[in-house]
Amino acid sequence: MMCRIGAIKSKNPVQPSMALRLMLPQQEGHDNSGFAMVMQDLYGVFGLYKDKPLLSMACTQQGGHLVEEYMDAHRFVKMSEWLPVPDKRKGLNIQTMPYYIFRTYDYPEYVTDPDEREALLLDTRLALRQMLTETGQGYIYSFWPDVLTLKEVGDPMDIATYFHLWDDNGCLVAKNIIVQSRQNTNYEIIRYAAHPFFLQGYTLCANGENTFYTKNKEFQSSLFRGYIGFESDSQTFLYTLHYVLHELKWPIPYYKHVITPLPFSEIEHREDKDVLLSIRQSLAHLEINGPNTIIAGLPDGRMMTCCDSKKLRPVVVGGDENTVAIASEVCGINEILPDRDTSKDIYPDEREIVVIDNDLEVKRWKQ
Amino acid sequence: METVKVQDVAVDDLPWTIEYHSERCTLCGSCLASCTFGAIKPVVRRQSVTVSEGNQPKPAHRQIARTIIEQVASFANACRGCGMCERVCPNHAIRPVRNPDNRRTLLSRDSGPIKRGGRTNLNAQRTLDKIIVGRISQMTDPSLDAQRHTFDMRAPLGRVLSARELPFSMTDGHITMTHKAPPVRWIYPLIFSDMSIGALSTRAWEAVAMATAYLNERCNIPIRMSSGEGGMPVKLLESEHLKYFIIQIASGHFGWNRIVKALPRMKVDPAAILIKIGQGAKPGDGGLLQAEKVAPHVQAIRGVPKATLSSPPNHQGLYSIEESVQKMHLSLNAAFGFRVPVAIKCAASSTSVSVYNNLLRDPYKICGGLFLDGIQGGTGAANEVSLDHTGHPIVSKIRDCYLAAVRQGLQGQIPLYGGGGIGLTGNAAADAFKMICLGANGVFCGKILIQLLGCVGNEHGRCNSCNTGKCPTGICTQDPRLVKRLDVDRGAQKIVDYVLAFDSEMKKLMAPIGNSSLPVGRSDALVSTDKAIADKLGIQYVC
Secondary structure (H helix, E strand, O other): OOOOOEEEEEEEEOOHHHHHHHHHHHOOOOOOOOEEEEEEEEEEEOHHHHHOOEEEEEOOOHHHHHHHHEEEEEEEEEEEOOOOOOOOOOOOEOOOOOEEEEEEOOOOOOOHHHHHHHHHHHHHHHHHHHHHHHHOEEEEEEEEEEEEEEEEEEEEEHHHOOOOHOOOOOOOEEEEEEEEOOOOOOOOOHHHHOOOOOEEOEEEEEEEEEOOHHHHHHHOOOOOOOOOOOOOOOOOHHHHHHHHHHHOOOEEEEEEHHHOOHHHHHOOOOOOHHHHHHHHHHHHHOOOOOOOEEEEEEEOOOEEEOOOOOOOOOOOOEEEEEEEEEEOOHHHHHHHHOOOOOOHOOOOOEEEEEEOOOOOOOOEEEH | OOOOOOOOOHHHHHHHHEEEOOOOOEEEHHHHHHOOOOOOEEEEEEEEEEEEEHHHHEEEEEEEEEEEEOOOOOOOOEEEEEOOHHHHHOOOOEEEEEEEOOOOHHHHOOOOOEEEOOOOOOOOOOOHHHHHEEOOOOOOOOOOOOOOOOOOEEEEOOOOOOOHHHHHHEEEEEEEEEOOOOOOOEEEOEEOOOOOOOEEEEEEEHHHHHHHHHHHHHOOOOOOOEOOOOOOOOHHOOOHHHHHHHEOOOOOOOHHHHHHHHHHHHOOOOEEEEEOOOOOOOOOOOOEHHHHHHOOHHHHHHHHOOOOOOOOOOOOOOHHHHHHHHHHHHHHHHHHHOOOEEEEEOOOOOOOOHHHHHHHOOOOOOOOOOEOOOOOOOOOEHHHHHHHHHHOOHHHHHHHHHHHHHHHOOOOOOEEEOOOOOOOOHHHHHHHHHEEEEEOOOEEEOHHHHHHHHOOOOOOOOOOOOHHOOOOOOOOOOHEEEHHHHOOHHHHHHHHHHHHHHHHHHHHHHHHHHEEEEOOOHHEEEEEHHHHHHHHHHOOOOO
């Protein structure tokens, strides 16, 4: 499939309408079937609660109750809540859920260690997800400090109208937004199948078809308890990113070596060939071998992008001194940053990994 | 009433009968000279002929004595259907014809169990032909171009560690190795397997070895050849070419006296060591080289007298998998300084998954590969009862082993190689590709190599006389006159050409599923037209 994907990283907090303007020009034909975004480094209504885990969910009334009961029973303390007031005008192309809940909690007092907190947030999200899936009462997208996820099925323009995202009302504001405007039209429409996907601070969206999906999935299923779902073939990219950076704690450039290893003929001539061969053979099942572009956000706010080893799916990075945008097609960046110096746009090649740090400095590594 | 001795063996009891046209025969004798089995003989028979030689018709009836070719009515000299007589006959006067009403299986056990070479003639069913590469890149993602794109067709051989076990340390954003990991070779996913000098004529073995070297050095195809259990020429052991060879050790340890003595003089390491526990054609049975084939050079290389050489069914002194790991794997690893992968070859069996699980859990991380050999594998000599009635099909067994590893998250740690019937129909690339999608890292093949050299044997009872020392193509014999029939250079070229075609065909299969690396375990690329096969292998059923 060919999702259009994008990301904005700005020194000045921005609102979702900018993400929409990044995405809409990239629309082609009938592929605008959903809208999903992950916002990180929040201002607006959640600006005061940056260190508190924020739960993003869509559910029925009963689902809401179930979650509240669970959170109370596990001694999470509710801090704040923001419920979007929807625009329910007729004729909008959106498949709504009854409630959209964004709520911050304080950690239970018995957990203070940062690693234990990370684990607890994941386990809580997994438990809530299982509960809501079994009862059919809703969807949990993320539960993490300073991270908000909104996903829905329908026309992105209409979804934005429904949630008043065009209004720039100052409620949802963030320095980092990763966005995608298509549901998974090739397969069953499942809300969990829409990118961006989120896991313990890592956010990722990808386009293209993951031809090694089966291999990736079979390998990841036993690697880490958070690697679940697999509703989309692109989730595996997130899990590999999480595994390489969070679990193995390898430096970022090695992610590229894992997913698109160098050909043996090139490895042979490298000084670090022992390392590269070891990675290639130990993580052979995490290789991707189809057409893909990846845009990801890291827990510390940095963003990264890279594409497949044949550059079958392109990606562009462009920006000015205050904002950098990444998009699968340049027309989106032209829309939101028309006055930037386009000669400085970066078209990462098939061997490159590009990271944008929090000062908007761009680092590029060649594999 | 005529007396008939029905207990005598008659020509029509034999599996092949000779169709002979005396009127076309010029009595040149070529067929007699070509038949290695003594299946035909010249005889003088009385014939009645009527001729008219004058200007006017004047028929005259005469009885004459005439030489003709006749089939020998004996199982010891039975025609094997090899067709050498037909090849050499200048006038198409003679050829073997299959005899469906033969009584071979009943009458040919006079001196014990039937022995022969070749493959099973009973279980030649083809699971792989009911599997199709059915997931094609059509608009969802681009197919690749088999001619234009580059393909990374390599398979690991050696113990692969999990990522967490890698001896890595981080400095300045770079990973470095703190110490060595177990040796892993990245080789071509097709291995020339296990035919010994002894089973093969020295020249036939040489032809396969020449093809191996040529493919490596001229075609950039890092194919590896297993020595088989019969040792290797010392000159080869001490040459740079040793790196293309996998040295096999089987229960008879044949040839290892010379190999061990050559160790200090080896310039390069061999590709791997392969411990043979069993083979698919005759599982549970040791190697067998009948005295007919134990020629002086075979005696020298193996260090044995002229006698039938039976390798024991088991490695002496080994009694468990753990013990095998501790004794054989460790000692062979140590012998080569832990620089050479040590793999193991077993006959596929209902117990293969247990073996694989056990090896995967070995704490020394010392098993560098599991070669599983299915019932359709070939052999130089075996009891026919073993060939036809023992063994296990390879396709589901490779899949079972792969999925057992998947369930534990250990897939890829001990590379899986499947063999036994790869290329049975001549289409080795399709077979290999499907096996790889089901979880094999690569495949090994032997029989098709000798078929490329000229072997005419097949799964329908043709020839299969590898055990007799009378191989009519000079491949499985040590008789110097017969060996001359094999043109080593042309034979090697045949193998090279086949592998080059194999390589192109693999690309032709990888390209439409959009992959430039081997799709190991990519079962989603396969579909089956047989529901039972689809269910068993966990792939899509289609019709």
